[in-house]
Amino acid sequence: MEYTVNKLAQISGVSGRTLRYYDQIGLLEPARINSSGYRIYGQKEVDLLQQILFYRELEVSLEDIKKMISEPMFDQTEALKSHYQLLAQKRARLDKIMANVKRTIASKQGGIPMQDKDKFAAFKDNLIEENEDKYGEEIRSKYGDKTVDASNAKLRGMSEEDFKAMNDLGEEIMVLLEKAYIAGDPASDLAQDVAAKHKQWLMYSWSSYSKEAHAGLAEMYVADERFTAFYDKVAEGATEFLRDSILIYLGIEKQDS
Amino acid sequence: MEYTVNKLAQISGVSGRTLRYYDQIGLLEPARINSSGYRIYGQKEVDLLQQILFYRELEVSLEDIKKMISEPMFDQTEALKSHYQLLAQKRARLDKIMANVKRTIASKQGGIPMQDKDKFAAFKDNLIEENEDKYGEEIRSKYGDKTVDASNAKLRGMSEEDFKAMNDLGEEIMVLLEKAYIAGDPASDLAQDVAAKHKQWLMYSWSSYSKEAHAGLAEMYVADERFTAFYDKVAEGATEFLRDSILIYLGIEKQDS
DNA sequence: CCTTGACCTTTACGTTGCGTAAAGGTCTAT
DNA sequence: ATAGACCTTTACGCAACGTAAAGGTCAAGG
Numbered sequence: 001m002e003y004t005v006n007k008l009a010q011i012s013g014v015s016g017r018t019l020r021y022y023d024q025i026g027l028l029e030p031a032r033i034n035s036s037g038y039r040i041y042g043q044k045e046v047d048l049l050q051q052i053l054f055y056r057e058l059e060v061s062l063e064d065i066k067k068m069i070s071e072p073m074f075d076q077t078e079a080l081k082s083h084y085q086l087l088a089q090k091r092a093r094l095d096k097i098m099a100n101v102k103r104t105i106a107s108k109q110g111g112i113p114m115q116d117k118d119k120f121a122a123f124k125d126n127l128i129e130e131n132e133d134k135y136g137e138e139i140r141s142k143y144g145d146k147t148v149d150a151s152n153a154k155l156r157g158m159s160e161e162d163f164k165a166m167n168d169l170g171e172e173i174m175v176l177l178e179k180a181y182i183a184g185d186p187a188s189d190l191a192q193d194v195a196a197k198h199k200q201w202l203m204y205s206w207s208s209y210s211k212e213a214h215a216g217l218a219e220m221y222v223a224d225e226r227f228t229a230f231y232d233k234v235a236e237g238a239t240e241f242l243r244d245s246i247l248i249y250l251g252i253e254k255q256d257s
Numbered sequence: 258m259e260y261t262v263n264k265l266a267q268i269s270g271v272s273g274r275t276l277r278y279y280d281q282i283g284l285l286e287p288a289r290i291n292s293s294g295y296r297i298y299g300q301k302e303v304d305l306l307q308q309i310l311f312y313r314e315l316e317v318s319l320e321d322i323k324k325m326i327s328e329p330m331f332d333q334t335e336a337l338k339s340h341y342q343l344l345a346q347k348r349a350r351l352d353k354i355m356a357n358v359k360r361t362i363a364s365k366q367g368g369i370p371m372q373d374k375d376k377f378a379a380f381k382d383n384l385i386e387e388n389e390d391k392y393g394e395e396i397r398s399k400y401g402d403k404t405v406d407a408s409n410a411k412l413r414g415m416s417e418e419d420f421k422a423m424n425d426l427g428e429e430i431m432v433l434l435e436k437a438y439i440a441g442d443p444a445s446d447l448a449q450d451v452a453a454k455h456k457q458w459l460m461y462s463w464s465s466y467s468k469e470a471h472a473g474l475a476e477m478y479v480a481d482e483r484f485t486a487f488y489d490k491v492a493e494g495a496t497e498f499l500r501d502s503i504l505i506y507l508g509i510e511k512q513d514s
Numbered sequence: 515c516c517t518t519g520a521c522c523t524t525t526a527c528g529t530t531g532c533g534t535a536a537a538g539g540t541c542t543a544t
Numbered sequence: 545a546t547a548g549a550c551c552t553t554t555a556c557g558c559a560a561c562g563t564a565a566a567g568g569t570c571a572a573g574g
Contacts (some may be wrong), residue, residue, distance in 0.1 A: 263521075263522085273522090292523095293523085
């Protein structure tokens with residue numbers, strides 16, 4: 001009834017590394033070390049490991065588990081109760097987050113994009129308040145009320161028109177991409193137009209544009225399945241086609257990052 | 258309307274380190290770097306940070322946030338939906354764990370200690386099965402059926418009597434500790450008896466005993482508020498008194514770990 | 515002009531619970 | 545004797561920063 005690490009690992013369902021780690025932190029030490037330096041576990045260790053894994057399932061930290069099993073007078077019931085409180089808090093937080101995510105999805109689908117303003121109201125108010133508090137008077141006296149108010153106004157809202165224009169351009173790109181893809185040549189005028197419009201479209205949201213960033217993004221489209229799924233809605237392989245078009249447009253060779 | 262790191266940190270409620278980190282991973286770069294190497298953030302960065310913090314609240318990973326904000330064509334709705342699925346899974350798991358913790362507390366309070374056997378049934382069956390599978394025949398033929406069965410039996414349960422004896426001793430210790438504490442001298446015979454019994458009591462559950470471990474544990478009693486709360490039920494300061502008694506008993510000076 | 519103190523910078527280690535090499539001994543079987 | 549399956553230790557990597565440490569910068573005051 002003696003086991004080496006991986007034997008014990010196998011019957012308990014954890015990895016050998018895990019057992020070595022538990023040894024390292026003094027959570028579960030082997031019964032003995034044999035002449036070759038191998039860890040040898042006995043029955044007692046099997047029982048202990050079983051306890052450990054049980055508590056681990058309950059998401060108790062290894063440090064706390066250590067106390068619970070190495071010290072029986074440790075008030076396990078109390079520890080579990082406070083642990084339960086922790087879990088309850090976690091769940092309450094999760095509930096809030098989920099509701100928030102749901103709302104966000106609904107608002108995005110409801111065609112109210114960029115209307116996160118409300119959610120950030122507190123944040124922005126905080127910011128504006130800070131501005132007023134710290135610089136309000138100086139700035140108002142230096143630049144006049146209008147500058148301040150205009151700045152705050154810009155801060156509160158983003159341009160709806162720009163957003164709409166950007167969206168329209170995005171849709172146009174998808175249509176043109178389909179045409180270009182059917183034609184088949186990423187160097188064609190049509191495909192190069194798509195690349196150019198893609199750049200234009202990007203610049204709506206990018207604070208600074210560079211060929212490198214654009215090329216990197218094109219590579220990311222292919223690498224990240226979520227982008228691939230998006231552009232491949234046009235047709236399978238459209239994502240790579242778009243990337244190739246962009247790279248040609250930028251006059252950049254394929255990289256290997 | 259320009260901010261250095263800590264200014265921005267202050268109005269946004271995050272730390273300066275966080276902003277530097279976001280710069281480092283390319284999530285939020287400052288508008289510019291001034292001649293002294295200071296990071297200078299502008300309005301656009303404030304808006305971006307606000308977006309980032311919003312998604313961070315939703316427990317979206319920074320990597321995903323990066324994609325969502327650096328690439329507007331990234332299908333945020335889809336991303337949020339799958340993120341929602343993740344959260345739902347997390348919550349379902351939490352629910353299970355909480356139910357399990359609750360059951361465990363109930364069973365402990367119901368005076369069915371160490372009756373985790375049922376919960377570990379699968380684990381142990383797995384182990385026994387392994388034993389039977391791999392060694393069953395050889396061992397049975399070598400040592401006879403009884404050895405195997407006895408071993409399995411021991412594996413399935415721990416001694417109830419030992420557990421009870423240990424508990425009794427634990428209670429006795431508490432009573433004696435109170436007396437000794439009132440007397441006031443950790444070097445007194447009474448206090449030294451408590452320490453001796455504490456050692457005895459420990460050995461019920463410790464596979465190996467050492468003075469160092471015992472002393473370390475005594476120090477932990479004082480360091481960990483949960484132990485302190487437990488022993489201080491006797492009287493305020495009883496935990497430290499117990500530690501002092503044990504250290505004297507062991508003939509060990511106070512350490513500084 | 516110099517110092518003080520409040521800023522800023524980069525570098526780098528610690529956190530939790532392991533996964534994953536890498537480089538090397540041991541054991542068993544052929 | 546050599547291969548293959550074990551075992552060992554050392555050490556970097558992960559997420560998202562917290563927290564020194566060691567050192568420039570800048571405005572104010574003596």
